[in-house]
Amino acid sequence: MSTRIVVVGGGTAGARLAQRLPVTLLGEETHAPYNRVLLADVLAGRYEPEVITLPDTREPVRRGVRAVRIDRAARVVECADGTTVGYDHLVLATGSNPVLPPLRGLRDARLPSGVHPFRTLEDCLALRTVVRPGVRAVVIGGGLLGVSAARALAALGAEVVLAQQGERLMERQLDERASALLRDHVESLGVEVHTECRVSGLHGGDGAVTAVELADGFVLDAQVVVLTCGVRPRVGLARDAGLDVRTGVVVDDELRTSDPYIHAIGDCAEHDGRVYGLAGPALEQADALASVLAGAGSAYAPPGTRVPDGPRVPVPAYTGTRALTRLTLGGPVPLDLAAFGEAEAQPGDDVVQLTDGTRRAYRKVVVRGDRLVGGVLLGDLAAIGALARAWEGDEALPHAPLLHLLTHDGGS
Structure with a gap:
């Protein structure tokens, strides 16, 4: 008997999980899952829509299907088209909605033309x-x-x-x-x-x-x-189902909600008090949950399934993501930028800055004790690889002048 895993949401997180595991993926949009990070390039005409389509999932996506209710007792998802989908484990990857500012002349449900x-x-x-x-x-x-x-x-x-x-x-x-x-x-x-x-x-x-x-x-x-x-986590389905919701759907280190048979990942998930709203954390959460669902042993087996004797396979916990922001802006002279961690120094922090006015380049890192805690680079990203590794690894910096952090080899 195979485990029935149902994923609600065909965005970055849901599609990634569906690439890793055989799942039933319910995607509200009629388009195939796509890379949301590249939407501005589609708008600018640099890419056609099909170029940003994500790699195929292991099972076909059910497109244009909106989940409207979760029956937790029966473990069934009800859809707007009248269909129902049963699950052993349900994954909410419902993403987020754009924030509509409180402006005169703007109604939530009816945007004026233009x-x-x-x-x-x-x-x-x-x-x-x-x-x-x-x-x-x-x-x-x-x-x-x-x-x-x-x-x-x-x-x-x-x-x-x-x-x-x-x-x-x-x-x-x-x-x-x-x-x-x-x-x-x-x-x-x-x-x-x-x-x-x-x-x-x-x-x-x-x-x-x-x-x-x-x-x-x-x-x-x-x-x-x-x-x-900005955006706001899309949590209505989870809240109506009685799950623990704060800003996002609250999850533990195995991306599990207050219902042990329901998980949440991506923009809708709140882990350790934080909602990321970025592609990098969504991908890491999907990968972590794939490991949980694929290798967690009896704790995740569907009802009635016989589990082999022996200890449960250990699954690495999701402990959070250190998210790095990158952006390339076109023009006659394109501008690349990258930012990570804390760009503003606190009292007692060491700061190293390099500015090249002729090349319109700027580099800055913030060091607290022997740890790199943040940085910003514009125009010249040659050092970003080494800086990102030092920051993501949260390891003590080598004993070298801090200026070496901004050289092209990152002090390595």
């Missing part, structure tokens, strides 16, 4: 149909996704304004100097950047957006508005 979230391939393709040279576009949100979307829209010839409520672009990943260099590059692509700029409402006529109003009363003409204000 207003687009930027989260799915469908969002991306919808934008491609309306963006053309000369279109006035406003991107609300200056994080990683907003910067990527603004760059893509500019590549299509749109007149782009990027409105960021915070003090600087990508403030979660970059320090002040790195963010200023990023802003210079984004503006060199033709994007008008406004920071410390709060959007208060949308103007429209006949159901279509015509302008964006700022908190200070200034109005920006807009034919297209792109919402990149």
Whole structure:
């Protein structure tokens, strides 16, 4: 008797698990699973949608199937099309939803024509149909996704304004100097950047957006508005099923929820108080759970299955992910950036910085005691491999001048 594993969600985490194990994968989107990180390149026209399709899963994906209810007692998933799927182990990989800001003229369920979230391939393709040279576009949100979307829209010839409520672009990943260099590059692509700029409402006529109003009363003409204000874990299915939910679906070191027969991975999962919302952790969680489900012995065997005698096969625990952010922005002179850990130093930390104004390159690392705790690199990523290994391994740094951390060999 084989174990029935059902995965709800065909995004990065769900697809990765389905590549590792034979599972029934329920994907709400009608597209084959794809690499969400490359959506901005599809929008810019650099890639066609089929190029970002993920490798095939071990079993065919059931596309266009939305799970609406979990019957935990019967171990059955109910779907919107009336079908049901039984499981021995259920994996929630439901991802996240875009945050819709509280703006005048914006209703959660009914976006005015011309207003687009930027989260799915469908969002991306919808934008491609309306963006053309000369279109006035406003991107609300200056994080990683907003910067990527603004760059893509500019590549299509749109007149782009990027409105960021915070003090600087990508403030979660970059320090002040790195963010200023990023802003210079984004503006060199033709994007008008406004920071410390709060959007208060949308103007429209006949159901279509015509302008964006700022908190200070200034109005920006807009034919297209792109919402990149962050994401929120998609936990409704889990909450309705009575699972433990905080910000995300709470999981332990084996990615197990408060129900021992249900796991959660990816953007919807909260491990050790943290929701990552990034591709790297989603992939690591999927790989860890594949090991758990494939080798955990009697603790994960389906009811009625005879398990061979002997000790349970040990399974490595998931202890969290050290997530590194990378981004490449096009233009006449492309800009590469990478950021990891804590970019801002605390009292007592050692900081090493190198700036090359002529090459528009910037490198910085933060060292606490004998550990590398964070860094930012723009323009020259030659040292990122060695730095990332030192940071991810959390090992004591070699006894060498700290400046060696920023040389091309990373001090190795």
